């Protein structure tokens with residue numbers, strides 16, 4: 159392969175579509191990207207690359223990529239698009255948004271994003287510069303991705319914590335400070351296919367090579383489950399009961415870390431009382447896991463020093479997901495595995511850099527007190543859910559779509575959609591979102607590709623640059639990194655470029671003029687700048703002694719604003735009974751709630767729909783609804799499938815490879831049966847995000863979403879008392895049947 163130069167950069171969506179963090183080498187010849195490799199000098203991936211990164215050239219130069227701004231040329235959904243200039247696009251958006259702001263107030267425009275990518279900074283920046291508090295992951299029912307886990311850790315020990323695989327050290331597994339976890343629980347995550355939350359499966363494999371024992375909590379036999387000491391094949395949605403059952407064993411058998419609990423925690427007695435409701439036998443009947451396995455797994459975890467838990471999305475998607483996450487986080491606190499080598503290590507933004515001013519202090523400085531008040535008063539859901547008011551700054555997704563429909567308490571007139579395919583996979587109850595959003599006066603989408611959401615709804619679409627084409631930066635969690643452009647494609651612009659330009663039109667007082675200037679300004683906190691980091695190969699680890707470098711920071715006074723030892727909680731201790739939850743009128747202790755449809759809650763429904771539909775297990779070659787048009791990737795995973803157990807399929811007369819209906823009261827979709835012993839007989843697994851970019855995009859077909867998108871079968875409005883957590887993406891009942899008329 160011939161090339162002129164190699165650009166070393168940090169990967170973050172778009173391209174592979176990712177939560178990001180790998181180091182990559184981009185090989186460029188002339189002005190063209192010709193090859194991509196993982197960067198062997200980067201501690202995050204040490205040269206490894208996922209299939210989506212390896213297919214980057216097919217993504218960047220795909221003929222379907224959006225490469226210039228367009229406006230709608232016919233009715234919405236008619237599929238007619240007219241090329242326009244950036245000036246016309248931005249002028250139109252400015253005029254329309256300002257007119258709405260003038261007449262109804264800035265809160266009448268909602269700013270919608272998808273999963274956490276490089277967009278968090280640019281989109282909140284744009285929304286706040288415009289003056290709207292309604293920044294929302296629209297369609298993500300009950301906001302059940304990541305936020306419940308973040309909230310649980312915030313209330314329990316004040317900071318985010320993650321399984322320690324040496325990721326905060328340049329030398330990784332050779333770092334002298336690091337220890338290999340003796341036991342790892344992989345709880346409802348499959349880091350082998352997706353690097354979820356920027357956590358990589360190969361990190362766990364490295365620990366396994368060094369002797370870590372494995373407990374896997376998953377209704378499917380995953381790669382990790384097949385190599386685990388204990389595979390707890392759980393009934394979807396019952397993880398809260400399992401965590402409380404394990405805490406019961408750990409407390410009653412005296413396996414907790416008495417010294418840590420005594421010195422650094424409070425609320426132990428209340429927790430001890432609560433777990434009495436969850437003896438192993440009861441937990442076994444709730445979760446389908448034999449009680450001896452629950453007891454043995456709890457013992458293995460608690461007796462291993464150190465031990466770590468790594469968890470995933472299904473935790474958030476349990477009913478009352480925030481309290482389920484709380485129960486699981488209590489396990490690493492009970493066993494003293496918090497911020498110790500090889501335990502669950504506290505992760506802070508690298509070098510203390512945040513990509514955008516989120517703190518009240520900074521926001522007040524930028525936009526004034528009035529605006530900050532509006533953030534909590536006008537944000538959709540803030541009046542109902544104290545957590546929406548007090549945690550993380552997001553509007554409530556389920557309440558937002560209801561408000562689009564009702565116009566109460568104030569009307570929503572326009573939407574800015576950036577990095578999300580709402581109808582293609584993010585939204586539960588696809589039809590409801592489709593019908594509600596159709597009512598809006600004006601919709602802008604910013605994306606790399608055309609998709610069903612844009613085709614059905616957008617009035618203007620702006621072409622976004624991939625990570626290979628842009629300047630950006632990242633501090634989530636370490637190292638501190640910059641994204642260095644290697645090539646240019648068409649008239650594409652980065653999310654930061656687009657949003658900074660518009661933000662300046664909405665708020666002329668902003669001090670930043672260029673993206674580079676903004677990045678350099680944020681990087682000042684770390685005493686560096688874009689060019690310095692780019693010259694170093696794009697990253698730098700936090701320095702020794704910094705609060706973003708492990709371990710034992712609670713003992714060193716590095717976690718609290720007042721510099722005292724302890725945790726960043728109201729009491730300064732790990733709180734098993736949370737003061738913050740109490741303040742927010744929530745149960746201070748973890749608890750378990752049955753899924754909205756289940757053998758216990760709705761036995762009559764179960765007779766009609768006897769299978770649990772768990773959706774959304776990640777495919778290694780797709781990111782949600784993305785990449786179906788990339789030849790190298792589609793070839794590996796060509797069809798929308800449903801995984802069904804061999805015995806269950808035989809009972810239904812279904813053969814491997816046959817097209818079937820998956821259906822419930824809400825509708826039905828078509829899937830190709832993958833008959834496999836690796837899924838629990840009473841569960842089917844339906845991968846999400848399916849549309850067929852090679853088929854008709856116009857209404858009513860919309861690339862086949864009404865035939866294949868499983869989210870039509872999933873309701874909205876299932877959020878728990880916290881408001882966050884409980885999207886029923888993994889717990890809804892369904893049945894599978896043969897397609898009588900026969901299809902190809």
Ligand SMILES: Nc1nc2c(c(=O)[nH]1)N[C@H]1C(S)=C(S)[C@@H](COP(=O)(O)OP(=O)(O)OC[C@H]3O[C@@H](n4cnc5c(=O)[nH]c(N)nc54)[C@H](O)[C@@H]3O)O[C@H]1N2
Nearest residue numbers: 171172272273303577578579584604622773774782783846
């Ligand atoms: N049934 C079911 N549904 C689910 C889930 C499930 O488990 N089951 N999971 C849910 C979860 S956890 C999440 S987070 C959501 C995710 O939902 P989304 O984030 O909406 O998913 P994507 O398909 O990745 O959509 C992203 C869109 O943005 C574009 N894009 C990607 N990166 C960028 C970028 O950096 N800039 C711009 N401008 N555009 C970009 C892509 O081309 C794509 O069209 O889906 C949810 N949907």
Ligand SMILES: Nc1nc2c(c(=O)[nH]1)N[C@H]1C(S)=C(S)[C@@H](COP(=O)(O)OP(=O)(O)OC[C@H]3O[C@@H](n4cnc5c(=O)[nH]c(N)nc54)[C@H](O)[C@@H]3O)O[C@H]1N2
Nearest residue numbers: 273346347348352354394395470471472775776780781782
């Ligand atoms: N390749 C790729 N990577 C991705 C994504 C992608 O779309 N593609 N999406 C990204 C996003 S936004 C997210 S949130 C993460 C999500 O990634 P993960 O957190 O890994 O979540 P899932 O893949 O939905 O499910 C993980 C495992 O949980 C099991 N499971 C299903 N239901 C339950 C349950 O009720 N309890 C338990 N204990 N286990 C259950 C599934 O069988 C699966 O093996 O991945 C991110 N990374």
Ligand code: SF4
Nearest residue numbers: 174176178180208353
């Ligand atoms: S492994 Fe994950 S972070 Fe790395 S390039 Fe692939 S998707 Fe991005």
Ligand SMILES: [Mo]
Nearest residue numbers: 273303304471
């Ligand atoms: Mo997610």
